[in-house]
Amino acid sequence: MKALVKxxxxxxxxxxxxxxxxxxxxxxxxxxxxxxxxxxxRVPGTGLSMPLYYMVAMASxxxxxxxxxxxxERIAKEREGGWTRQLRLTPLPGRGYxxxxxxxxxVATLPSIVIVFxxxxxxxxxxxxxxxxxxxxxxxxxxxxxxxxxxGVAIGYLATGxxxxxxxxxxxxxxxxxxGLWMPTTSYPQWLRNIGDYLPTHAYTALGQxxxxxxxxxxxxxxxxxxxxxxxxxxxxxxxxxxxxxx
Amino acid sequence: MTATTAVSAPGTGAATTGAPPVVRxxxxxxxxxxVRAVADxxxxxxxxxxxxxxxxxxxxxxxxxxxxxxxxxxxxxxxEVFGTTPRQAIVRGRVGAMLQSGxxxxxxxxxxxxxxxxxxHPKGHPVDEVLERAGIAEIASRKVNKLSGGQxxxxxxxxxxxxxxxxxxxxxxxxxxxVSSRQTFWGAMREQTKQGRTILFATHYLEEADAxxxxxxxxxxxxxxxxxxSAAIKAMAGARRINFELDGPIDGTALRALPALTGIEISGxxxxxxxTDADATVHAVYRLGLYPRGLExxxxxxxxxxxxxxxxxxxxxxGPATDMAGDTAPTVEESAR
Numbered sequence: 001m002k003a004l005v006k007x008x009x010x011x012x013x014x015x016x017x018x019x020x021x022x023x024x025x026x027x028x029x030x031x032x033x034x035x036x037x038x039x040x041x042r043v044p045g046t047g048l049s050m051p052l053y054y055m056v057a058m059a060s061x062x063x064x065x066x067x068x069x070x071x072x073e074r075i076a077k078e079r080e081g082g083w084t085r086q087l088r089l090t091p092l093p094g095r096g097y098x099x100x101x102x103x104x105x106x107v108a109t110l111p112s113i114v115i116v117f118x119x120x121x122x123x124x125x126x127x128x129x130x131x132x133x134x135x136x137x138x139x140x141x142x143x144x145x146x147x148x149x150x151x152g153v154a155i156g157y158l159a160t161g162x163x164x165x166x167x168x169x170x171x172x173x174x175x176x177x178x179x180g181l182w183m184p185t186t187s188y189p190q191w192l193r194n195i196g197d198y199l200p201t202h203a204y205t206a207l208g209q210x211x212x213x214x215x216x217x218x219x220x221x222x223x224x225x226x227x228x229x230x231x232x233x234x235x236x237x238x239x240x241x242x243x244x245x246x247x
Numbered sequence: 248m249t250a251t252t253a254v255s256a257p258g259t260g261a262a263t264t265g266a267p268p269v270v271r272x273x274x275x276x277x278x279x280x281x282v283r284a285v286a287d288x289x290x291x292x293x294x295x296x297x298x299x300x301x302x303x304x305x306x307x308x309x310x311x312x313x314x315x316x317x318x319x320x321x322x323x324x325x326x327e328v329f330g331t332t333p334r335q336a337i338v339r340g341r342v343g344a345m346l347q348s349g350x351x352x353x354x355x356x357x358x359x360x361x362x363x364x365x366x367x368h369p370k371g372h373p374v375d376e377v378l379e380r381a382g383i384a385e386i387a388s389r390k391v392n393k394l395s396g397g398q399x400x401x402x403x404x405x406x407x408x409x410x411x412x413x414x415x416x417x418x419x420x421x422x423x424x425x426v427s428s429r430q431t432f433w434g435a436m437r438e439q440t441k442q443g444r445t446i447l448f449a450t451h452y453l454e455e456a457d458a459x460x461x462x463x464x465x466x467x468x469x470x471x472x473x474x475x476x477s478a479a480i481k482a483m484a485g486a487r488r489i490n491f492e493l494d495g496p497i498d499g500t501a502l503r504a505l506p507a508l509t510g511i512e513i514s515g516x517x518x519x520x521x522x523t524d525a526d527a528t529v530h531a532v533y534r535l536g537l538y539p540r541g542l543e544x545x546x547x548x549x550x551x552x553x554x555x556x557x558x559x560x561x562x563x564x565x566g567p568a569t570d571m572a573g574d575t576a577p578t579v580e581e582s583a584r
Contacts, residue, residue: 003366011354082349086406089316089344090367091337 001096008100009107022070022108026062027119030054033182034124044186048212052128053184055120056208059113059141061181064201066112067105067149068172075101075156076164079243094237098153102233105149106142113141129214140207140217147200147225150232157239175201200228266294267330269414269445270315275324277310277469284310285321286469292447294413297440299456299463299477300449307469308449309347312418315447316344328414336414340369343412345403347419347449351391358387361405368410380438381405382431396423401432408439415439417448421455433459457481487525487546491532491539492516498535505531 013019037050078084087097117134120126128134151171159167176182178192179201185193196202203221210217272290276283285307292298300308313319314326317333328336336342352360361378365371378384381401386394391402400423407415420436421429436459440446450456456463456477463480465473473480486509493516503511507524518539522528525544532539 001367003363007352007355007359007363010359011352014354078350078352082346083352085318085349086346086351086403088318089337089342089346089407090364091340091369092367093338 001092001099004092004096004100005103008104012104012107018070019108022062022066023112023115025065026058026112026116029061030058030116030119031123033058034120037124039125043184048209049126051120051124051126052212053209055116055124055126056137056141056212057181057205059116059137060144060201060204060208061176062112062116063109063141063145064148064176064181064204065172066108067102067145067147068152068155069168070108071101071105071149071152072155072159072168073164075153076160079156080160084240084243088240088243094241095233097240098150098233098236101153101156101236102146102149105152106146109145109149110138110142113138113145128212133211133214136211137208140211141204144204144207144225147204147229147232150229150236151200153236154232154239157236157243175199178202180205198224200225203228268292268327269294269296269329270447271325271327272311272314273325273327275311275314275321275326277314277319277321284469285314288324288469288471290464290471292414292445294445295443296462297446297460298448299460300447300466301451301453301456301463301480302449302466302472303451306466308451308466309418310469311466312344312416312447312449316342316416340410341413342416343368343407343410343414344416345400345407345418345420347422351399351402351406353392355391356388357383357391357394357402357405360391360402361387361409364406364409368412370411371409372411377405377409380408380435382435397425397428400424401428404432404435408435412444414445414447417446419449419451421450453481482523486521486523487528487544489520489522489525489528489542489544491518491542493518493537493539501535502532 034051034054037054039049039051041050042048043050043053075084084097117126117138128137152168155164155168155171178196179185179199180196181201181204185196185202188196203224206221207217207225210221268291270290270292272288275285275288275290277285288307288311290311300311302308310319314321315328315333317326317337326333329339329341331339333342337344352363355363358374358378361381361383362374365374365377375384378387381404383398383401383405386398389398391399394402400420404417404420407417417436421432424432433455436446436448448459457480460477463473463475463477464471465480473483475483497513497516497518499513502513502518502520505511505520505522506527507522508520508528509523510521512519520528529539529542529544
């Protein structure tokens, strides 16, 4: 199992195209969206400045993208190619496969988060009250992204071929918009906010926001994320084991 | 109208060893939609056997192997490997398998990929040893997605033999290999059998089955058509169709008593015979004092030969279509005497 994790990470790092886009994409998005905002502008309902809000949102969004898109499509492709069938003829347990794929997501996301922070600090002059907040934010966004890497694995096993991209897109945009990654949910109607409150993306952004405001993340959000992680990872492992698709 | 001598050779190792079976299929069925891929399949493999699963495309070879490896589950019946489920047997490192096709992991070297298999196996061999035995030591640093078809097959073989498994399953392992790599491949294979492993491989080449296996199981329509030593199967596959016409009254009883006969059909003046030894049969026809006209001896090809011989079995499964098989299939004109 450790062998697979190591090999999966090694080959992901070798995939320069994938790494480049995963790492650079969130920073570009940040500049596009937050570039025109003013540092004095506040997000309604919170005390956060717009650039700070978008820094965390885009770092989270980028991490989500890397986990969800990267894993989903690559896994669907591997299934179709027949590689996972061959892998299933080894004693590797389902959780080993899922763990390796989540690790791949984690490796790709960390640099993307750090780069968004660097860009935000350098270009938009984003500052936090204390140095620990940077570390805590990085840690929280990184750890939270594992949930979406796990979701990506599950999607890779739910859909195949032509279906995987639209399915990923729907989940991706749905989760991002409803969870408040793109814009604060404070502008949504109440019923939509009620739904959004229980999405992993909402809990995910809430983690970051709590730290931005100088506090600790809420236990509810952490519990929600752990619950989703268990659900997605367990589901993915189960789907891996029972997949009978022929190459 | 058809006199049939059923030929069913016994499994070679089956009766002689008292050891518990390696693989056991009990009344296994598997359908895809309304295609019946595996039909009431009963099959038992014993330790140390080298078994060829022989049959044309669509005979149910790959489906049977998928069931054996737990990649698919039977609709009904039981599949047992080393007395447990296929998955359990694999987890315990008792089974190594190589699939016919399917991509390998991308962006990794041959060595890394085979190394992965070695590490995943509970009784894994050292990587170098496995690479050496599969004959891919010199391409170990090459990327897996930049190999020729034959090289890829050998990497798959290495993947399947990365640990000390007791059963090795290979689905058409020599697909895409040229003659010399085939030889190297089967050489490596013999090494495995010498170590007392049980080997099961699927092929659609009788020659391959004959050269490697000590037991050959012929599949057709998801059923076992014949099961015996490779010599017995080869003899069966030597079946010929003999056609001729006779003038004058036909003595059916005498004709039915011809040697090596497995089937006879008399309609009007035309006599159609299936024989396992065309020379003996034809010779006997002349000895009866008959003068066959338009004598034609045709090889039936593997599948048709088995169908002809096991008429009784196939009448049940595939009905009237089988009778046509020998006539419509591409046959080799052996001689016209």
